[in-house]
Amino acid sequence: MPKDTLICGPVYVLEDNIDTDLLIPACYLNLVPTIPEEYRKLGSYALAGLPDSFPKFASNPDGTTPFPIVIGGRNFGCGSSREHAPIALGAAGAKAVVAESYARIFFRNSVATGEIFPLESQTRLCEAFKTGDEAEIDMTSNTLTRLADGAVFPLKPIGAVAPVIAAGGMFAYAREIGMIKK
Amino acid sequence: MTITEKILARESGASLVSPGDNIWVNAGILLTHDVCGPGTIGIFQREFGKDAKVFDPEKIVILPDHYIFTADEKAHRNVDILRAFVKEQGLPYFYDPGTERYCGVCHVALPELGHVRPGETIFGTDSHTCTHGALGAFSTGIGNTDAGFIMGTGKLLVKVPPTLRFVLDGEMPAYLSAKDLILHIIGDIGVDGATYCAMEFTGTAIEALSIEERCTICNMAVEAGAKNGIIAPDAQTLAYVKARTAKPFEPLYSDPGAQVQAEYRYDVATLEPVVARPHLPDNKALARACRDVKVDQVYIGSCTGGKLEDFVMAARIMKGRKVAVRTLLVPATRVVEQGLVDTTIDGQSLRQIFEAAGVEPIAPPSCAACLGGPIDTFGRTHGKEVVVSTTNRNFIGRMGSKESQIYLASPYTAAASALTGHITDPRDIA
Numbered sequence: 001m002p003k004d005t006l007i008c009g010p011v012y013v014l015e016d017n018i019d020t021d022l023l024i025p026a027c028y029l030n031l032v033p034t035i036p037e038e039y040r041k042l043g044s045y046a047l048a049g050l051p052d053s054f055p056k057f058a059s060n061p062d063g064t065t066p067f068p069i070v071i072g073g074r075n076f077g078c079g080s081s082r083e084h085a086p087i088a089l090g091a092a093g094a095k096a097v098v099a100e101s102y103a104r105i106f107f108r109n110s111v112a113t114g115e116i117f118p119l120e121s122q123t124r125l126c127e128a129f130k131t132g133d134e135a136e137i138d139m140t141s142n143t144l145t146r147l148a149d150g151a152v153f154p155l156k157p158i159g160a161v162a163p164v165i166a167a168g169g170m171f172a173y174a175r176e177i178g179m180i181k182k
Numbered sequence: 183m184t185i186t187e188k189i190l191a192r193e194s195g196a197s198l199v200s201p202g203d204n205i206w207v208n209a210g211i212l213l214t215h216d217v218c219g220p221g222t223i224g225i226f227q228r229e230f231g232k233d234a235k236v237f238d239p240e241k242i243v244i245l246p247d248h249y250i251f252t253a254d255e256k257a258h259r260n261v262d263i264l265r266a267f268v269k270e271q272g273l274p275y276f277y278d279p280g281t282e283r284y285c286g287v288c289h290v291a292l293p294e295l296g297h298v299r300p301g302e303t304i305f306g307t308d309s310h311t312c313t314h315g316a317l318g319a320f321s322t323g324i325g326n327t328d329a330g331f332i333m334g335t336g337k338l339l340v341k342v343p344p345t346l347r348f349v350l351d352g353e354m355p356a357y358l359s360a361k362d363l364i365l366h367i368i369g370d371i372g373v374d375g376a377t378y379c380a381m382e383f384t385g386t387a388i389e390a391l392s393i394e395e396r397c398t399i400c401n402m403a404v405e406a407g408a409k410n411g412i413i414a415p416d417a418q419t420l421a422y423v424k425a426r427t428a429k430p431f432e433p434l435y436s437d438p439g440a441q442v443q444a445e446y447r448y449d450v451a452t453l454e455p456v457v458a459r460p461h462l463p464d465n466k467a468l469a470r471a472c473r474d475v476k477v478d479q480v481y482i483g484s485c486t487g488g489k490l491e492d493f494v495m496a497a498r499i500m501k502g503r504k505v506a507v508r509t510l511l512v513p514a515t516r517v518v519e520q521g522l523v524d525t526t527i528d529g530q531s532l533r534q535i536f537e538a539a540g541v542e543p544i545a546p547p548s549c550a551a552c553l554g555g556p557i558d559t560f561g562r563t564h565g566k567e568v569v570v571s572t573t574n575r576n577f578i579g580r581m582g583s584k585e586s587q588i589y590l591a592s593p594y595t596a597a598a599s600a601l602t603g604h605i606t607d608p609r610d611i612a
């Protein structure tokens with residue numbers, strides 16, 4: 001789990017109901033995330049399921065993404081329990097998703113793996129941003145700022161999973177509270 | 183408390199739990215397959231050490247089913263990872279695709295094998311693990327990290343979900359199936375209408391459904407965002423389970439007057455066959471309102487629509503007729519595959535009925551094209567095909583091609599559409 005409280009860079013803007021088949025199509029599920037080379041490959045296929053009208057997400061020559069922040073609408077990550085979905089985003093170099101709401105398993109997998117911060121916006125942002133806009137997330141003040149004009153968009157406090165996120169994922173949290181051995 | 187709350191309370195050692203509580207819950211069964219098993223094992227070994235032992239070999243079930251009949255080398259490598267782990271750990275419940283033990287689709291096989299017992303908890307590395315609530319278990323899908331955690335500890339941190347109660351009463355009309363019921367519900371509440379919630383299904387129409395049809399309903403709870411779907415066990419459930427396992431179990435039931443977040447009521451007698459149009463499962467339309475949609479391919483299979491009764495429904499429609507479009511049949515498991523031979527309608531086996539109707543050669547059991555998969559997967563779409571499918575998701579690219587259009591439907595509607603070549607209300611040709 002990245003410990004930065006500031007995440008800065010261009011945003012990649014999506015819409016409602018971004019499903020796990022868009023995030024990582026099933027033909028790439030033969031890759032095993034715990035094998036380092038395949039982890040990196042998953043990153044290069046992040047959001048490869050999007051229609052071709054969308055710009056490529058992992059567009060850097062090394063298979064990573066220039067977009068550390070993904071903006072979505074409602075029900076982000078719906079569908080499969082494939083942990084490959086948040087892993088693909090994280091492996092591509094994305095740091096956070098900011099969406100209006102999340103599908104349960106995607107949110108859980110994001111927290112458990114520590115691959116990305118699944119942040120919730122208080123208002124709809126899909127139309128307030130366009131792909132490439134520079135933005136900054138401040139996790140201390142729970143805000144997302146559009147750097148071009150300084151517009152500030154409030155984020156919801158992270159809530160009950162905050163201790164798991166602060167610890168750095170499910171295993172780190174369980175060790176911290178003595179659930180499993182350090 | 184509701185049935186969901188009571189199971190979670192018992193398995194966490196608490197006398198009372200409430201929605202929103204975060205509790206450590208014991209895992210009754212951990213289910214995994216070839217797509218998420220290797221990653222789960224990787225996490226288990228990374229976090230607990232190379233020499234670590236699983237929490238309880240009796241409680242881990244591994245049913246490879248996703249990428250079985252493919253030349254993809256990594257898919258084969260992944261099954262080899264499972265084999266090595268099973269051998270090293272001495273796991274008794276591994277259903278190896280290379281052997282007679284191979285079953286097929288995990289969510290149809292798990293109850294067939296007697297691994298689903300009322301009142302227990304099941305965690306599986308597949309979102310459709312919610313299927314098993316149909317037998318009165320708490321059953322939910324999880325990721326590899328949580329599964330790796332369970333593998334080592336036998337426990338998982340779970341937030342107790344609030345319950346949405348769906349009361350379905352009335353007599354089922356002819357040619358309406360459980361698939362229509364759940365597509366109606368998802369269409370009404372939306373793909374995030376049950377996010378983080380338990381969906382509890384009850385009422386006389388649910389009681390009248392077979393176990394397989396109840397599985398179809400709970401299977402798609404995740405398509406409304408639910409954590410679990412659940413149906414109280416009854417005499418039919420207990421008979422089904424006891425015929426398949428000698429292990430003891432203790433069913434639980436919702437208290438009368440248990441608090442729920444919302445209640446929805448349906449009179450199923452008023453419902454008609456529906457489809458979910460591209461590209462979301464809540465994009466509901468009456469089948470008869472989609473007559474203009476020309477179909478290229480019909481697919482009958484998966485954990486949702488590849489059970490024996492699904493094929494019986496399809497055969498009732500196809501008997502003595504010819505399909506007009508490419509029709510693909512994938513029985514979910516070996517048991518279903520055998521059922522196609524053993525089950526007859528007027529003296530003809532289901533297999534004979536389908537072959538006489540001109541379907542493509544029936545594929546061996548697996549998840550096949552339900553989720554696209556490797557390029558050589560049976561039934562995978564490669565172009566702009568319009569597909570009527572008994573599966574569970576119609577997302578863009580779900581069956582392979584980003585350009586194909588998937589309409590989710592019941593086996594009756596899928597079979598009727600196969601005969602006419604356009605989306606067809608089964609009552610129109612029955």
